[in-house]
Amino acid sequence: MKEIKWAVLGCGVIANEMAVALQKNGKNIYAVGNRTHEKAAAFAEKYGIGKVYDDFHEMFTDPEVDVIYITTPHNTHLGFMKEAIANGKHILVEKSITLNSDELDEAIALAKEKGVIIGEAMTIYHMPIYKELKKILDSGRLGRVNLITMNFGSFKEYNMKNRFFNRNLAGGAMLDIGVYALSFIRWFFDSKPDQLLSQVKPAPTGVDEQAGLLLTNQEGQMASVMLSLHSKQPKRGMVSCENGFIEIMEYPRAWEAKITDASTGESEIIKAGDNADALAYELADMERAINGEASAMHLDYTKDVMDLMTSFRRTWGYTYPEEEK
Incomplete structure (x- = not known):
């Protein structure tokens, strides 16, 4: 089975938790992107991440990236989701996944067209x-x-x-x-x-x-x-x-x-x-969904x-x- 490579967009609290959680699952983040390059570079050094994008939009077109965890504010989610989906990337999105139902319906329809998995990082x-x-x-x-x-x-x-x-x-x-x-x-x-x-x-x-x-x-x-x-x-x-x-x-x-x-x-x-492993469970279920168990999310x-x-x-x-x- 192909190794699933993760990228993370954003370097805040949740991104830090995600990095630790992925390591608990025996993996590491492949790449990181952030609006401020210096923050992304510091984040990568902290967690031993091998790839930092000069322009975070490169994350969406990187052929090595399988799935992107979007950790930015709610009102930025849809734009990033659409960019990721258009490039065939699976996406795990921090809650609340979008601002409203219309946005989510749009993302779901696009993901269905492209055959990619959307998941919300909802611990419950x-x-x-x-x-x-x-x-x-x-x-x-x-x-x-x-x-x-x-x-x-x-x-x-x-x-x-x-x-x-x-x-x-x-x-x-x-x-x-x-x-x-x-x-x-x-x-x-x-x-x-x-x-x-x-x-x-x-x-x-x-x-x-x-x-x-x-x-x-x-x-x-x-x-x-x-x-x-x-x-x-x-x-x-x-x-x-x-x-x-x-x-x-x-x-x-x-x-x-x-x-x-x-x-x-x-x-x-x-x-x-x-409770300390909350994000590790989310990431594991997202990988299960990518590998064919779509209902896992x-x-x-x-x-x-x-x-x-x-x-x-x-x-x-x-x-x-x-x-x-």
């Missing part, structure tokens, strides 16, 4: 604990999933130049943290929610600072979500079933879950994987979640400059 679809919990639920032991409750809140100072509140950098709670909560819900729901209600509080810049979401699907499964970028909350998810419930803390990169039996009140802790779930986020933002009347052209 790749952490071993979620795969284990899916097996437990599929066994029928806990009965039907009826209700999911989600919390995710972090306190960010009102620095309107940072990406969290900056409209020009696609800031806001939905694309930054809501994507995790909705991905969690989609993982455990039988189908995509089709009834949506919400309330939102804007930040001074006009992006969504805080939101409450209610979702229901055609099977009658319900979920509630509370998000905030200016108020600390636990990263907690609870899946309520007929015969018990599952509690998961630090759910974006969870490694354990607590399952409580409804009839006895007894609890057990289920463990699988390591769960692009159908990514599409459903993007549809939900787009619907909520349209209801609020919240847009980004790229969406107003």
Whole structure:
């Protein structure tokens, strides 16, 4: 089997994590590109990467590159995705994969034409604990999933130049943290929610600072979500079933879950994987997809979640400059 060669676009926190994760999988990044060449060169020296592009666009036409991890801000993703796809490169894209459903639909259609794989770097679809919990639920032991409750809140100072509140950098709670909560819900729901209600509080810049979401699907499964970028909350998810419930803390990169039996009140802790290896699991699944197991990246779930986020933002009347052209 041909060795898959990775390139990374961007040299920020996620790119550093990616470099470490790939080494955990027994590989190394083949090439790196960045808007600032000096940063790319320093990154390459740090991780022993052999190739640095003078112009990062050369990454997209390099015949040696098989797959590109795009780690740049949300609002730059589509342009880079289209450039990569046009040159036959598979792409793993940092969440949120695009700004909205129209962008994602365009990318999916282009990728289908070119026969390349698109994946979103969404930890929830790749952490071993979620795969284990899916097996437990599929066994029928806990009965039907009826209700999911989600919390995710972090306190960010009102620095309107940072990406969290900056409209020009696609800031806001939905694309930054809501994507995790909705991905969690989609993982455990039988189908995509089709009834949506919400309330939102804007930040001074006009992006969504805080939101409450209610979702229901055609099977009658319900979920509630509370998000905030200016108020600390636990990263907690609870899946309520007929015969018990599952509690998961630090759910974006969870490694354990607590399952409580409804009839006895007894609890057990289920463990699988390591939160420190979150990106390593994503990269391994992306390689599986490239090698023929396309479902390993769960692009159908990514599409459903993007549809939900787009619907909520349209209801609020919240847009980004790229969406107003």
